[in-house]
Amino acid sequence: MKLGAIEAGGTKFICGIGDEDGKVMERISIPTTTPDETIGQVLEFFRSKEINAMGIGSFGPVDLDKNSDTYGYITSTPKPHWAQCNLVGEIQKHIQVPVAFDTDVNAAALGEMEWGAAKGLDSCIYMTVGTGIGVGAITEGKLLHGLTHPEMGHILVRRHPEDSFAGNCPYHRDCLEGMAAGPALEKRWGQKGIELADRPEVWELQAYYLAQALVNYILILSPKKMVIGGGVMKQEHLFPMVRQQVISQLNGYVQRSQLTEDNIENYIVPPALGDNAGLCGALALAKTLKS
Amino acid sequence: MKLGAIEAGGTKFICGIGDEDGKVMERISIPTTTPDETIGQVLEFFRSKEINAMGIGSFGPVDLDKNSDTYGYITSTPKPHWAQCNLVGEIQKHIQVPVAFDTDVNAAALGEMEWGAAKGLDSCIYMTVGTGIGVGAITEGKLLHGLTHPEMGHILVRRHPEDSFAGNCPYHRDCLEGMAAGPALEKRWGQKGIELADRPEVWELQAYYLAQALVNYILILSPKKMVIGGGVMKQEHLFPMVRQQVISQLNGYVQRSQLTEDNIENYIVPPALGDNAGLCGALALAKTLKS
Numbered sequence: 403m404k405l406g407a408i409e410a411g412g413t414k415f416i417c418g419i420g421d422e423d424g425k426v427m428e429r430i431s432i433p434t435t436t437p438d439e440t441i442g443q444v445l446e447f448f449r450s451k452e453i454n455a456m457g458i459g460s461f462g463p464v465d466l467d468k469n470s471d472t473y474g475y476i477t478s479t480p481k482p483h484w485a486q487c488n489l490v491g492e493i494q495k496h497i498q499v500p501v502a503f504d505t506d507v508n509a510a511a512l513g514e515m516e517w518g519a520a521k522g523l524d525s526c527i528y529m530t531v532g533t534g535i536g537v538g539a540i541t542e543g544k545l546l547h548g549l550t551h552p553e554m555g556h557i558l559v560r561r562h563p564e565d566s567f568a569g570n571c572p573y574h575r576d577c578l579e580g581m582a583a584g585p586a587l588e589k590r591w592g593q594k595g596i597e598l599a600d601r602p603e604v605w606e607l608q609a610y611y612l613a614q615a616l617v618n619y620i621l622i623l624s625p626k627k628m629v630i631g632g633g634v635m636k637q638e639h640l641f642p643m644v645r646q647q648v649i650s651q652l653n654g655y656v657q658r659s660q661l662t663e664d665n666i667e668n669y670i671v672p673p674a675l676g677d678n679a680g681l682c683g684a685l686a687l688a689k690t691l692k693s
Numbered sequence: 694m695k696l697g698a699i700e701a702g703g704t705k706f707i708c709g710i711g712d713e714d715g716k717v718m719e720r721i722s723i724p725t726t727t728p729d730e731t732i733g734q735v736l737e738f739f740r741s742k743e744i745n746a747m748g749i750g751s752f753g754p755v756d757l758d759k760n761s762d763t764y765g766y767i768t769s770t771p772k773p774h775w776a777q778c779n780l781v782g783e784i785q786k787h788i789q790v791p792v793a794f795d796t797d798v799n800a801a802a803l804g805e806m807e808w809g810a811a812k813g814l815d816s817c818i819y820m821t822v823g824t825g826i827g828v829g830a831i832t833e834g835k836l837l838h839g840l841t842h843p844e845m846g847h848i849l850v851r852r853h854p855e856d857s858f859a860g861n862c863p864y865h866r867d868c869l870e871g872m873a874a875g876p877a878l879e880k881r882w883g884q885k886g887i888e889l890a891d892r893p894e895v896w897e898l899q900a901y902y903l904a905q906a907l908v909n910y911i912l913i914l915s916p917k918k919m920v921i922g923g924g925v926m927k928q929e930h931l932f933p934m935v936r937q938q939v940i941s942q943l944n945g946y947v948q949r950s951q952l953t954e955d956n957i958e959n960y961i962v963p964p965a966l967g968d969n970a971g972l973c974g975a976l977a978l979a980k981t982l983k984s
């Protein structure tokens with residue numbers, strides 16, 4: 403079975419052809435400009451590829467309600483040209499195969515469960531910390547949806563007592579994304595994260611906010627694995643700091659071996675699929691159409 | 694089919710006999726003293742009742758992992774005599790029927806979905822605000838479990854700028870339960886909640902913390918209904934205040950009709966099963982054993 407996969411991001415669309423084992427045979431990266439132009443190039447790539455099914459993991463917010471008139475749309479994004487874009491519809495107009503559609507982070511969570519860090523488990527979260535903060539989740543073996551898809555990047559966090567940065571989320575100002583996404587880092591410290599690598603105070607603060615979010619995800623979702631990727635997490639020294647803060651903030655309340663000093667490095671982990679997490683996630687979505 | 698139900702609480706055990714339609718034919722309340730005494734009286738009640746299955750919703754933390762040696766135990770509770778109590782085992786020793794076991798709040802969530810405020814939906818949360826704060830959840834049609842059962846009452850919240858109360862959670866001090874459960878109310882204001890009914894500043898603050906928790910639950914779980922019960926919520930004027938705060942704290946970020954001024958009173962609601970939510974929840978658990 404030949405599967406098509408699209409990781410639809412705000413900067414680029416990554417398209418690929420793969421199989422049910424998560425093997426990617428071919429891939430291409432297309433800049434995200436206007437829907438006409440970008441989707442046009444996507445269609446060009448898939449033309450004559452003879453795929454059997456397609457998975458799309460997209461930046462959001464997206465409409466995932468199959469009973470809705472705008473199912474398959476990117477909805478209220480501030481990204482110019484893309485609000486109310488009928489992404490699934492435009493693709494299905496030209497490629498007549500079944501399409502599975504979800505958020506980029508839900509797709510990545512599914513990919514990590516199928517072939518990556520959460521293999522064999524029935525729950526996990528996948529968090530990306532980059533231009534924004536997004537989180538996808540699997541609970542009881544299923545991708546988590548409800549009223550809409552989760553928007554966990556915007557949870558309310560308590561401010562670090564020594565942090566006077568106002569926060570830059572246009573909706574909530576100092577929510578998690580407003581305090582800890584890449585642009586918040588840059589605005590607070592006046593330099594990009596990558597240029598701040600040797601300043602421990604930057605990463606202590608960053609770990610404080612990320613850990614606080616993870617603690618709340620643990621208390622609410624109780625996932626069996628937490629996978630964290632995205633540009634900001636390329637600062638690998640962040641991982642041990644975040645793990646330490648999670649243990650200290652939980653303060654022994656949840657008594658599971660995964661949450662101990664000895665084991666937490668196998669609980670809070672980078673994506674096993676690395677930069678392929680998103681594309682493989684879209685493949686994993688396509689694979690769900692088989693059953 | 695005759696179903697047995699136990700709502701095992703820290704103050705009392707409510708036992709009942711009911712049917713698959715949630716109808717309770719008989720009920721009894723037994724004070725929670727020592728396991729020997731209390732469970733002895735529970736067994737006495739069920740003797741000769743000839744039930745076909747039993748559901749137990751219990752105060753926690755409990756071990757719900759069927760592969761664990763301590764499955765069915767109340768585990769690390771600070772409640773004297775009850776830590777490491779083999780609740781399910783003791784009952785099954787004497788009553789040879791299948792037993793479904795979960796937290797009291799997960800049971801109540803299931804009851805509200807089966808026969809109450811969340812009927813017909815595939816997701817909801819049930820929150821109780823009383824001596825402690827507990828929350829159960831259903832996502833994608835299933836009771837939410839993971840590494841363990843959720844412990845959402847202990848999420849970290851941001852302090853109200855005018856609130857100097859230190860918080861009284863022994864683990865986290867100023868987590869949600871430490872700031873907003875009944876004992877926190879009493880300690881902060883020097884009187885029981887019921888005696889503070891006419892002091893608006895008490896409930897403004899209370900609504901602030903509860904709404905903050907609900908906002909984070911919405912962003913993380915995206916439930917289709919939020920049911921809130923427990924002693925503190927008997928102050929019915931709290932509901933409109935909490936709803937208002939939820940709208941204001943979300944600030945339009947999640948665009949669903951349920952979260953608008955016009956509809957939120959049907960989204961954040963008291964239990965339709967009232968004080969029977971726990972017992973009916975245990976019945977609903979028992980009912981799951983049928984399939």
